[in-house]
Amino acid sequence: MGHTANSYRSHTCGELRMEHVGQTVRLAGFLENLREVGSSFAFAVLRDFYGVTQLVIENEETLRMFKDLNKESTLAVEGVVRERDSKNPKLPTGDVEVVPARVEVLGRCRHNELPFQVNRSREADESARLKYRYLDLRNPAVKRNIILRCHVVSALRRAMTEQGFLEITTPILTASSPEGARDYLVPSRKHPGKFYALPQAPQQFKQLLMASGFDKYFQIAPCFRDEDARGDRSPGEFYQLDLEMAFAGQEDVFAVLEQVLPPIFAQYGTYSIASDAPFTRIPYLEAMEKYGSDKPDLRIDLTVADATALLADCGFGPFAGHTVKAVVVSDFSGTRKQIDQLCADVEVQAGEKAYWFRLDEQGELVGGISKFVQEKKDAVIRALGLQPNCFVGLTAGTRLTAQKTAGVLRNKLGNFCPGHMDRERYEFCWIVDFPMYEIGEESGALEFCHNPFSMPNGGLEILKRAAAGAVDPLTITAYQYDLVCNGVELSSGAVRNHDPEIMVEAFQLVGLGEEDVKAKFPAMYNAFTYGAPPHAGIAPGVDRMVMLLSGEDSIREVIPFPMNKNAQDLMMGAPSFVEPKQLDELNIQITAREDG
Incomplete structure (x- = not known):
């Protein structure tokens, strides 16, 4: 990061090294600290955008001037660089110090008490940090x-x-x-x-x-x-x-x-490792089934299994008549207390309970809801591929509820079990083939799932068949895609619907006619009637x-x-x-x- 010398400074506070010893330099910055050693001797730290430099004050007059200043005042200092007696290997400028011959106060801090210590501002209350953000940002x-x-x-x-x-x-x-x-x-x-x-x-x-x-x-x-x-x-x-x-x-x-x-x-x-091209591609429905999320963290090697046929009729009330999902963790070493905390965390985040049992080292089913599973022990071990010392986390509810809760459980287990998460990397994936439509949570009616300007898989024909009742609109997928990294959705995108005829048909399925489309998107609708190129973004x-x-x-x-x-x-x-x-x-x- 470059710096050009000017009237306030010949060097920055992060620049001085042994080769500058003996030179007269000008520095400017914020007074970070003053440490008095005697009546006429003290150390001060001057900080600017580039770093910090130690100043050594060796006379009463200069010390008196520094003592009159509040921390965070801005100063210009001229002095000679010399080698430090006690060097600080942690600082780039830790081999040298500057003895000020001339000090000019450029901007006086008029507050004896700061709202927080600048170099420890991250420990302060967030509202104080945001109110005094200009001080917070002084913290390197x-x-x-x-x-x-x-x-x-x-x-x-x-x-x-x-x-x-x-x-x-x-x-x-x-x-x-x-x-x-x-x-x-x-x-x-x-x-x-x-x-x-x-x-x-x-x-x-x-x-x-x-x-x-x-x-x-x-x-x-x-x-x-x-x-x-x-x-x-x-x-x-x-x-x-x-x-x-x-x-x-x-x-x-x-x-x-x-x-x-x-x-x-x-x-x-x-982390210095990032996925190579091409990124893994996962259809939306597969992502929900396999990872319980449309933004899976692929650094975790755990997957979600369907246990509905296996456990829905095991006699455990919450499973009856519901979809049941399982997350199996091998070589599990968590304590009962840690498992309870994990399940509590899942419930806070997902709003649904998680259940569990273990296959211990002797090959016995223990803990959690194991008593409901005993009669099916061999089938459960076979179907879920269990080995001794396996943990099985379970979720239940409607298909989507069971999937989403299992997704939260998978993430918690991955973070808890170091052997199942390769944390120090950036793992990208594309989620593709999103549903074009969904039933709105609030409206209960058919709505666009992602982006109304997307091209449906199957084009005009599939929309016409849906309008005629030959195809369920909820089964229509679109050329929509999300980019996900480490469980964070970075972006959504789509191949756009550039044909006004297809656009009108897509909107008609959600109860909006051609006039509505023209009224809501006049420029785009009209532009597309002049022959638009296929486009995506x-x-x-x-x-x-x-x-x-x-x-x-x-x-x-x-x-x-x-x-x-x-x-x-x-x-x-x-x-x-x-x-x-x-x-x-x-x-x-x-x-x-x-x-x-």
Whole structure:
């Protein structure tokens, strides 16, 4: 990371080495610490973006000046470099120190008490960290993630450009579009009662670029969704590597990301091993059946087995008339207390209970629900391939419930049993053949499962057969795909539906007619009537990518100025009330205000 000397500094605080001994240098930075040794002798630490340097104060006058300063004040120091008596091998600058001859205070810290110790800010309460984010970011450990983010974004840009993609920016103020999450709305002053929306994604614009004759588009795109926070999702805004290709299909998109991502993950990641191309491909239904998840962590070697025929009638109440799934773990060494904790953790995350039994070293079924399984002992051992010292975790419910709970159980067991998880690598996979439609949890009606702009497997013909009642719409799959890494969904993508006739037919199945499609997506519908090329795309999340690369558990650790879980910016005080005059200009009336 380069630095050019200027009027404040000749060198950075991370730069000085033995070869600089005897030179007069200028440094500038933040006063991190002052340690007094006597009435006229002290050590100070000066920190800048690049590192830290020890200063040695050897006279009363200079010491008095330093004692008058609060920590985190910014200083410019001029002095001579000399060799340290007691060297610090942990620091790049640990062989040398600077004796200041001249000190200038550039920015005085006016607070005796800091909200937290800067170099231990990660131990502070999160709300304090977010309120004083500018102090939190002074901590090199926090800053490191933001620097990593810059390098990764830069590497993504380079790689995409090398692949022949053009970076094109798309509008931030656009029309509200029904794309899944809630829009952030922006009132229009010139058009009373009308609103712009911040884009949930540049989806329609990038497809319109393909219809415009651009061949390969990409953008590090900001996306805005009014949705709740999770560990891997930031409320408000996030960034994605958005890309689209004309005259292209699923294979073409896969080939691009399989070339772009592994080198970046191997170079910048916490782990230096990343999957080689081609990535493993798993159809959605197989992923749910085998891993209990559409974002499986393939570093775990455990799989889910179906035990319905084996155990549904074993006399254990929760299994009766339900689907039963099993996860078998060989060489299991957990205690009863650890198993109980594991099952409790599964219930917290999945909202459903997990059950268990073991085959001990003597080949006996013990623990958990083993008494219900005794009569079928030989069949169970044979069907599940059990060896002595095996643990069997079980889930039950509707097919989907049993699958999803088994997926949570599989992850917990993989993390608990070191022999079943090769942790230090990035394992990518494609989940393919997603269902085109699903029954909405809230509506109970047929809805799009993933993306309404996707091409169905079977094209127009399969949709017409579904409309005629010859095919169950829930069995229709689409050219939709997710990229998953280490159990984290990095992105969704699809081969787009570029034919207006197929688009109308797809929407009719969810109860929307041609006029609805024209009204909701006027630009895209019209553009496609002028002969659009087949096109496909995807958009891996930049924040999630950097979170994986840095080894962080929370996405807020890799965003420069994140909101809290409640979608508030504690530092800037957003969202905030605005002046009545501003509301009047926008023809807006507030009907309810929150207290506070």
